[in-house]
Amino acid sequence: MRLPRWTWPVVTLVVATGLFLFLFRDGWELADQKSSVLGMAFGGAGLLLALSQWWRGRSAPPALDLAEAVRAQWRREERIRGVHDPYPLPVRWANAPADLVDHWPTIHRDPDRDEPIDLAGTLDHVAEVYAAVPSGRLVVLGRAGSGKTVFTTRFVLGVEGERVPVIFPLASWHPTTDLLTWMTDRLVREHGPEAGGLVEGGRILPVLDGFDEIAPDLRDLAIREINASLGDGDPLVLTSRVDEYAAAADVVTGAAAVVLADLDAADVEKYLRLSTRGDKWAPVLDRLHPVLGTPLMLTLARTVYDTADPAELLEVPDPEDHLLGRYVPALYGERERRYFRVLAEVLVRRDTHDLAWxxxxxxxxxxxxxxxxAACVPVLVGALISGSVMVGALLVVLLIPWTTGVATDQPPLRLRPVSWTGFPVAAAVGLLGGAGTGLLLDLSPPQTALLALACAVLAVATAIGANPVERLVSDPDRLLRIDRTTSVVNVVKMAVPIGIVVALFGGGGPRAVAVSVAIGFAQTIAYQAWGRFGLARAYFAATGKLPWRLMAFLREAHRRGVLRQAGPVYQFRHARLRDRLAREAD
Structure with a gap:
């Protein structure tokens, strides 16, 4: 923790003035005794400063292993999605049409080489196919549900090198924002501040997933921004639906392109035969193969008709929409289905795929x-506990400023008390500043001690809360726990000093506790992401729109495959599922 430059001069002035008044107000007779007492205090402060220097030398942050963190995340996603159950689907691809590929000399990085490169392949050879592209830039195209997400996952797990492949969902990027800045911000948010310099340092291989999810009127700008952000030799992988990429005004500079193929009839038959009991699919496969030709629809069909008869698919006008509509009911009851509708409607209304708590x-x-x-409840309780209407009035006055900041999103604070480097310094500053202020105010020794303690608690809480998370944050629950810890620290920072001051100036124990609790509660639900989330969750649960244990519900939905996890946020496993559920909520 670094203290502001003005901290030490102000503390020195306060303490020096306080010392002068304290030592010589009663004459020279008691100055010697007072000096002895203060000597002990300064000795303790010196010890704290020494401890600070010792701790600073042994508290170097651990090295960031981004590659392992990213691979661990996507290995976990593969297990949850059942990619290997009963075996990985044979996703294949072939070269894209020539009008979707940049000039081959640009791809070769040689103006004299114009021969195309055969990039046809399967997931088992994703690393070899990518290595065959001299520019290191590849566009992966396919229709909805054709396996683009499966491709990017296998790419992240299969490609090794100096650069770490990281998936960036383009649905959350606005092309008016610099692409490199956006990627840096996302890395910092998901993997901690140590990841901040990896983009500019050339340590990241960006996998830009979902170009088609950018608003249509912004796609031309997006292509221009992507091309402008690419430096000489910078690699890139981009995924998109075919038509949306073809409609853009340009292509990615130096990028080859492949198109994912549909599963053939043999693939579909083999997968369903090995993943289900009996031969209930055999009578309908000939007519349903065009519907089940993508990994998305095939896995949905397997889940929906695990125990039911798939023959009803022959009777519906839109089998794909029918599968999307039957997927959640096959896994959950009506109440949970209503929860998913609410979540999908919220995401569609906000035009995002990221379900961030x-x-x-x-x-x-x-x-x-x-x-x-909600803030009035502790105010009334505090007034009742203290037996004073004035305490209630005081709390209302203190709460008014916080009502001005509650209407905006509050991101989680990536802070928690894990690094105690600044603790001794902060404690020393707080003790000395509080003691000096008490002396200036001519307080009694007990009052001075309480004020010093209040300032020390405030300073220590600030020091603890000012340290960044050093370990990787790759899941929503861990981020929630981190912000909850930070919230507790900030409540202590606000409530304890206020309570001490109230007790110090005649408020009494009950009044001090009442004020501390009310202020801490109000501060948490006004500004802390965890507190705001808790209040919103209680509101939605009380109105029957979402479950009380929302995070547990999301974890279970992720385990069952309805949601996928992308760093600290959840997403519906496919945009079409989100949109289908949102339509049901209308």
Whole structure:
């Protein structure tokens, strides 16, 4: 922790003035005794400063292993999605049409080489196919559900080199934002501040997933921004649906392109035969093969008709939409299905695919009045405990400033008390500043000690809360725990000093506790992501729109395959499933 430059001069002035008044106010007779007492205090502060230097030397942060963190995340996703159950689907691809590929001399990085490269292959050879592209830039095209996500996952797990392949979902990028800045911000948010310099340092191989999910009127700008961000020799992988990429005004500079092929009838028959009991699919496969020709529809069909008869697919006008509509009911009851509709509607309304727990408060249409009502509860309780109407009035006055900041999204603070480097320094500054202020105010020794303690608690809490997370944050639950810890630290930072000051100036124990609890609660639900999320979750649960144990519900949905995890956020396993559920909510 680095203290502001003005901290030490201010503390020195306060303490020096306080010392002068304290030592010589009663004459020289008691100065010697007072000096002895203060000597002990300064000795303790010196010890804390020494401990600070010792701890700073042994608290070097651990090295960031981004490659292993990313691979561990996507290996876990493959297990949850059942990619290998009963065996990996044979995703294949062939070269894209010439109008979707840049000039071959540009791809070869040689103006005299114009021969095309055969990039046809399967998932088993994804690393070899990519290595055959001299520019290191590849565009992967395919229709909805054709296996683009499976390709990117296998790419991240299969390609090794100096650069770490990292998947960046383009649905959350606005092309007016610099691409490198956006990627850096996302890396920092998902993997900690140590990852901040990896993009500019040329350590990242970007896998830009979902070009088709960018708004149609922004895709031309997106292509220009992507090309402008590419330096000489910078690699890139981009995925998109075919038509959306073809409609763009340009292609990715120096990029080869492949198109994912549909599964053939033999692939579909073999997969369903090995993954289900009996031969219930045999009578309908000839007519349903065009529907089940993508990995998405094939896996949905397997889940929906695990125990039911698939013959009904022959009777519906739109089998694909029918499978999307039957998927969640095959796994959950009506109540849970209603929860998914609410979540999908929120995401569609916000035009995003990222289901981030800290953005849930923005889905509450009247969060500010809800906050005011919730904050009034501890105010009334505090007034009752203290037996004083004045305490209630004081709390209301203190709560008013917080109502101005509750209507905006509050991202989780990536802070928690794991690095105690600045603790001794902060404690020393707080003790000395509080003691000096007490002396200036001519407080009694007990009052001075309490004020010093209050300042020390405030300074220590600030020091603890000012240290970044050093370990990787790759899942929503861990990020929630980190922000919850930070929230507790900030509550202590606000509530304890205020409580001490109230007790110090005649508020009494009950009043001090009442004020501390009310202020801490209000501060948490106003500004802390964990507190705001808790209030929003309680609101949605009380109205029957979402479950009380929302994070457990999301974890279970992820385990069952309805949701996928992308770093600290959840997403529906496919955009079409999100849109289908959102339509049901209308």
């Amino acid at each position: 800290w953005r849930l408060p923005s889905a509450v249409k009247a969060y500010e009045p809800l906050y005011v009502v």
